[in-house]
Amino acid sequence: MGPGPDDGRVTRRAATARLSLVAVLCAPLLSGAGEVGPALPTPPPAPETLPPAPQTLPPAPQTVPPAPLPATATGTGPGKTASPSGIETAVRRTLPPEALGRLTLDVWLVNDPDFPPVTPSMATAILAQARATLSDKLGFGTLELNVKGGESVQSFIGRHAGADKACLEELEPLRVRPSGRRAVDVDPKLVRRFLSRWSVESLAAFFPEAERRDLTSYDAIASTLLAEFDRKVATIADFKLANGQSLLAADKLDLRSYVNWICALRNQDDADLVLTNELILYDLASEPYPHSIFAKCKVGGASLLSPRRRAIYRRAVFASTFSMVTDLPFFQEDGVLTLAADDKLKVIGTFIVAHELGHAVFKLPDFYDHPPQCLMTTKYETGYVSGYRDLLQHPGPCPACQPWVDAKRFVFQAEEARRDGKWDAAIDYLRLAIKRTPKQIDGNYVRYIADLSVQVAQGYAALGKIKDALAWLKAALRIVPDHEEAVEVQRSIEGGATKYIENKEPAGGAN
Secondary structure, three states, rough: OOOHHHHHOOOOHHHHHHHHHHHHHHHHOOOOOOOOOOOOOOOOOOOOOOOOOOOOOOOOOOOOOOOOOOOOOOOOOOOOOEOOOEEEOOOOOOOOOOOOOOOOEEEEEEEEOOOOOOHHHHHHHHHHHHHHHHHHHOOOOOOEEEEEEEEEEHHHHHHHHOOOOOHHHHHHEEEEEOOOHHHHHHHHHHHHHHHOOOHHHHHHOOOOHHHHHHHHOOOHHHHHHHHHHHHHHHHHOOOOOOOOOOOHHHHHHHHHEEEHHHHHHOOOOOOOOEEOOOOOHHHHOOOHHHHHHHOOEOOOEEEEOOOOOHHHHHHHEEOOHHHHHHHHHHHOOOHHHOHHHHHHHHHHHHHHHHHHHHHHHHOOEEEOOOOOOOOOOOOHHHHHHHHHHHHHHOOOOOOOHHHHHHHHHHHHHHHHHHOOOOHHHHHHHHHHHHOOOOOOOOOOOOHHHHHHHHHHHHHHHHHHOOOHHHHHHHHHHHHHOOOHHHHHHHHHHHHOOOHHHOOOOOOOOOO
């Protein structure tokens, strides 16, 4: 699934910023209508029976060769035009096919003693499969995933969620609790605003076919979703573990709360990917993802705000093995009982870990209407096992995801150019990334565009073009007034300390 309320508290200021973003920052960059991304194709009808799956995905290549950098220029130069604000319009360039992502992520194992643990050997197999999937589906063959260590879920949640009281207080009014706050009691305006990220038609496609006829509006979809939300939470609260304890007992509820995991990842600095065996109850009613609610109201994984992490700028991912290893029939994935142990790990690596890294690294949201080769699909009829087999039967990238992948490649290329000191090339690539990034992304679009804009400002500052640097910083701060890096860079420039930028990490979004 995609982000939680991560990427910023939902306020009127944030909503206004979204509306004013193009006018403030991107108007000169978005002159080509339709370049934000093509209309999504209608997926072909699913076969009545699924052919047997091949044994494995193709292995990831050892390295991805670097793509050529664009020719650089100084000043406005040929191929560039000055906008009224003084911010130049980037040169159009042809995107080479190679992805330049070079990314190393730290992994942390978090286990609950009530469930089968994630062992180091299991983690190795899961992560290898995730790498192979990302290479096949997104052309991302240079990812390293290194297990640093681990701890119990009680320790992890206690250290991190418990230390972030502000986060818990912010989300408590939106949290569903057994025999307590219901999903239907949450402000319907918040729910409708969340659902409006997708079309009514694409949302309806996730529901059971018999229910789709009446789902002709956001209100109808919200009403049906929230009622199902409350029904599922009540059902899960009645389940017992082998020791007779309730699955959602008072001393376990916070460890198994999605809200608490959101707050834990906001506060932690252990890893970029947390691999856990925990049951994570989906209890955030303001964001009723259809696939989470209908998929037994638990979370298999999420890409979330994690401000202290920098590998995937300000983000971290958790992925849970629970539904692939549990002996509780309600939560078992369809088809899991027919799989060998090794195949279960391949499903986890593909349809949980790689899927969540697709969110975090490439900013891909969940899709309900993409073709069968899509790693990010979350249709009603697609479970982890059937989705894995669909991907094996349809190798290669999803064409409908390509706008997101292409936009992120520009960011990777900008980072490569920056490391080589080719600031003009880095600026060109970043401007193309800003122009080409679709509006619907994993996380907060406004914040992401501001992150990229600060990197552009850093590039101009490194070239000594202070006027251009300050113009980009001003635009970034207009849409995200509390952008910490923008404030820091602006103060440094105004204080005359611009040379430090050459040795700084990029402000955001580079990985």
